[in-house]
Amino acid sequence: MSAPLDVLVVGAGPTGLTLALQAVAHGARVRVVDRRPAALRPSRALIAHARTLEVLRPLGVTGDLLAGADTAPRARLHLGRHEVAVELGELDLPDTAFPHLTFVRQAHVEAVLGEALASRGVTVERGTELVAAVEEPADVAATLRSAGAVEVVHTAAVAGCDGVDSTVRSLAGIGWPGGAARPEVVLADVDLEGALERGVAHVVAGRHGLVFLFALGECAPWRLLATRVVADRLRPGGPGPPVPDDELQGLLDAAGLPVRLTAAPWSERIALQHRLADRFRAGRLFLAGDAAHAWSPAGGQGMNTGVQDAAGLGWRLALVGASSGPERLLDSYSAERRPVAAQLLSMTRLLFWGESATGPLASTLRGVVAPLAAPLAPALLQHRRLVGRGFRLLAQLDQGYRGGAVGGRGSTPHAGRLRPGDRVRDGTVACGGRAVRLHELLARPGVHLLLDRNAPDPAIGPGPLLHLHRLTSSPGRGVVAVRPDGHAGFTSGAVDGELVRWLRSIGAVPAR
Numbered sequence: 001m002s003a004p005l006d007v008l009v010v011g012a013g014p015t016g017l018t019l020a021l022q023a024v025a026h027g028a029r030v031r032v033v034d035r036r037p038a039a040l041r042p043s044r045a046l047i048a049h050a051r052t053l054e055v056l057r058p059l060g061v062t063g064d065l066l067a068g069a070d071t072a073p074r075a076r077l078h079l080g081r082h083e084v085a086v087e088l089g090e091l092d093l094p095d096t097a098f099p100h101l102t103f104v105r106q107a108h109v110e111a112v113l114g115e116a117l118a119s120r121g122v123t124v125e126r127g128t129e130l131v132a133a134v135e136e137p138a139d140v141a142a143t144l145r146s147a148g149a150v151e152v153v154h155t156a157a158v159a160g161c162d163g164v165d166s167t168v169r170s171l172a173g174i175g176w177p178g179g180a181a182r183p184e185v186v187l188a189d190v191d192l193e194g195a196l197e198r199g200v201a202h203v204v205a206g207r208h209g210l211v212f213l214f215a216l217g218e219c220a221p222w223r224l225l226a227t228r229v230v231a232d233r234l235r236p237g238g239p240g241p242p243v244p245d246d247e248l249q250g251l252l253d254a255a256g257l258p259v260r261l262t263a264a265p266w267s268e269r270i271a272l273q274h275r276l277a278d279r280f281r282a283g284r285l286f287l288a289g290d291a292a293h294a295w296s297p298a299g300g301q302g303m304n305t306g307v308q309d310a311a312g313l314g315w316r317l318a319l320v321g322a323s324s325g326p327e328r329l330l331d332s333y334s335a336e337r338r339p340v341a342a343q344l345l346s347m348t349r350l351l352f353w354g355e356s357a358t359g360p361l362a363s364t365l366r367g368v369v370a371p372l373a374a375p376l377a378p379a380l381l382q383h384r385r386l387v388g389r390g391f392r393l394l395a396q397l398d399q400g401y402r403g404g405a406v407g408g409r410g411s412t413p414h415a416g417r418l419r420p421g422d423r424v425r426d427g428t429v430a431c432g433g434r435a436v437r438l439h440e441l442l443a444r445p446g447v448h449l450l451l452d453r454n455a456p457d458p459a460i461g462p463g464p465l466l467h468l469h470r471l472t473s474s475p476g477r478g479v480v481a482v483r484p485d486g487h488a489g490f491t492s493g494a495v496d497g498e499l500v501r502w503l504r505s506i507g508a509v510p511a512r
């Protein structure tokens with residue numbers, strides 16, 4: 001029998017590691033277990049979007065993440081006989097500190113998060129499997145098995161971050177509606193000979209699907225990602241079999257790339273599915289990441305959405321802690337994140353249809369219409385605002401939770417457009433006698449109170465997880481309370497007792 005926990009995290013991918021780090025940063029007692037004896041390698045995910053970097057910033061890891069990333073990637077679109085160069089750094093995104101597409105290997109993300117977690121005293125327990133989770137009146141009795149040993153852990157919550165074949169989801173009895181996608185994805189690390197510009201991401205749109213080549217291979221210089229339709233459909237879930245070299249060369253030939261495959265030390269077929277869990281919570285069992293939703297890699301949403309799930313759930317579980325806690329706060333996680341996942345499921349299905357469908361319409365769009373429109377592409381790409389709007393959508397920078405149960409308003413309306421649930425945008429403000437970017441002020445775990453210039457001091461002072469900032473550039477007497485995930489939680493045109501009541505309602509300050 002082990003010491004009681006606040007959170008047992010099941011699964012040590014980017015979602016589980018983020019959730020554990022967020023919970024520990026907000027005072028929770030956490031363990032992380034993973035049934036795999038080693039991390040899944042090579043990486044599957046290669047992109048971190050701006051919003052993902054924003055929610056990770058208060059955890060102190062973005063500097064190390066970006067040190068191993070490409071933040072000014074270049075791409076070359078191959079559309080028939082035309083080639084279009086695309087610059088993906090310094091996009092028109094003025095309200096974020098990360099106005100760029102970031103290429104970064106999942107392996108690097110996991111290494112950085114794992115090291116940050118270890119520095120806080122939490123080590124991933126690999127080769128440890130959750131086999132049972134029984135809800136008791138005060139907690140969950142979770143049975144863990146590793147190397148033939150069995151252990152019972154009592155925890156206030158179990159966070160299932162254990163992928164599409166989630167044990168936590170099965171134990172919770174949560175439905176998993178959806179279905180398999182007909183096209184599959186091929187991943188491979190390859191070495192190539194030929195006249196192909198290096199250091200550039202190559203994207204080829206053809207009648208039979210899309211082919212991507214990134215200079216981000218782990219077992220060889222290039223990472224190949226391609227879509228195809230085959231007769232022997234795999235069961236979605238775990239890693240699939242390798243792909244013969246002649247089939248990989250066939251994908252490159254069909255894409256019209258002037259290269260010859262010289263080595264493919266790793267390859268894999270991946271069967272895809274489009275699914276969304278019925279709910280993200282059943283009692284004290286919660287789902288995040290691929291355990292809660294599964295979709296294609298179109299748009300690079302998998303790792304990003306999981307990290308953002310984790311950032312939203314981790315602080316809730318920590319602030320509720322081992323007490324019964326406000327059920328409203330716990331219920332709000334699924335109420336906020338599941339609609340976001342449903343929207344992304346629709347978007348990724350549409351994108352994947354455009355990338356991979358082999359029917360007449362999709363094939364004609366890729367193989368005929370796109371090459372004909374290619375001469376117009378350079379002019380369109382010069383409109384940085386238009387390109388920026390597309391990346392805002394992919395980066396989830398405009399996702400919000402207005403009308404949610406966690407939001408609170410004071411007796412006096414707050415000036416401006418910011419409402420409870422909105423993402424708090426970055427920008428230059430005046431605080432403490434200097435000009436500073438707002439997200440720099442928010443780059444610490446906890447709840448942040450943004451006081452207007454003439455606002456009175458609140459009835460409760462700052463603490464380890466409650467930070468006060470007086471913005472002398474913001475006229476008025478109001479306040480905005482920013483949640484640990486960077487969304488506005490409370491807004492008011494006056495500082496009064498409603499603020500303290502809201503802070504107590506989410507566990508940010510002790511109840512009376």
